[in-house]
Amino acid sequence: MGTGLLFTEDGSAEVVAASFAGTPDARLKRVMTALVEHLHAFVKEVELTEAEWAVAIDFLTRTGQKCDAARQEFILLSDVLGVSMLVETINHRSGGTATESTVLGPFHVVESPPRALGDDVALDGKGTPCLVEGRVTGPGGEPIAGATVDIWQANEDGFYDVQQPGVQPPLNLRGLFTTDAGGRYWFRSVVPRYYPIPDDGPVGELLAATARHPYRPAHLHFIVSAPGYRPVTTHVFVAGSPYLESDAVFGVKESLIREVPEVDDPARAASVGLPNPFRVLTFDVVLRT
């Protein structure tokens, strides 16, 4: 501070940026300077009115006050403005053949239970049975034995287990699997369904005011990791799901969409413990070194 600059409309960003000149941490200084420049440019471009500013202050205040141990409304706001997805993408540029990442989402809040290959994670008995399987490889296609495949998904009613304590069995639709010698994993689950993000708060008001729906297309979450490789946090999306082209949080990437065909193969059905015919979701994952 003490820059000798007084406020002017034209020089507003420079005056405020100058106040951060003494910031000891160089990175914080850069981030705050850029934030002020972009924020002032926004206010100037739209010539924000005092009434609109007051609405924004009230909105941000209520967004903070909606947060508690089970609800993070500011993450939801970041999600519906595409900021979460942008930060995720910038920090995990995939490159080459590696599997692309997408948002972690707010529901990876309990540790997934270790399960054996082939186990059924659908503990509530709802939904359309489905075999989920794939292979984890390195960039050159080499299979990775012993890779960890952490998965979680919402149930047929559109809720994660942690959203319905006492309704869903604990750890429903979660599992931690380890690939076999060929880098393969497989387990039984149900075909994922689309569901709405929580829309009874300020973010829901914003979606309603802008004629946006709160739905996410059907997907299954993955975190795949292995020693010597970079882990990937991603989803696989179900081809043909409603909202695939209008995900409320912009999580969909073309490379992550998969068909979930019906397979008529009595021998295989019997071997995996599913009635024939059955649905199969195949998702191969390529990790970077």
Add this chain to the structure above:
Amino acid sequence: MGTGLLFTEDGSAEVVAASFAGTPDARLKRVMTALVEHLHAFVKEVELTEAEWAVAIDFLTRTGQKCDAARQEFILLSDVLGVSMLVETINHRSGGTATESTVLGPFHVVESPPRALGDDVALDGKGTPCLVEGRVTGPGGEPIAGATVDIWQANEDGFYDVQQPGVQPPLNLRGLFTTDAGGRYWFRSVVPRYYPIPDDGPVGELLAATARHPYRPAHLHFIVSAPGYRPVTTHVFVAGSPYLESDAVFGVKESLIREVPEVDDPARAASVGLPNPFRVLTFDVVLRT
């Protein structure tokens, strides 16, 4: 929604902006579109890390949760980022000879009591006595009789009355005056002092992390209005006050700074009811039609 666009790093702002295409209110659509463009440009410019994003989410959450009936931490955040001042300036461009505006601030929360010209507003008996006086005119210099001059200021200890209920007399250092036939107003007060904005919350943490102080230079708040003229919300700042060139909320404009000289004039001192010599703060106000 349903734009058919999937998320990409390069096209992130376009994809999110497209989600607002169906917003019924054209102004809201424009504001949200511009917000997304500037917000994404900021994230891309600094390549925000996931850890920094998490710090921002936590900061915004705590800022909302610090707010209550007596504290508005998001307004304080807007203030220290110069956004309040920018919005104020954009919406009240003065032009010509009209008195420039500055921020209202958060302490005009009670109605100022009507007082007679010459009254003393310093009810707590602290500080350096001062005559405050001036003339309210129109743009051509014509005096405005019957103009309303609403004033408020912090006391010698740096607090407004509403910050110290039970400590300061109610309505201490507040007054609503009406100009005489010559457009003149005058009252007794004390020379304003500098003071810190509340810095025991997230905004205080931000100031500390960026080596900024929380002080505002000495000032007296004014709202001046008259039928047929545009009201002006402003301050007069005391020349030579500490922090004049580093106001924590960027409220200072060159045109609003005034000397508060000592006057040696026994007759005038007696006529206004002050000991001689005394200090005088003269602030003429020009309203636009």
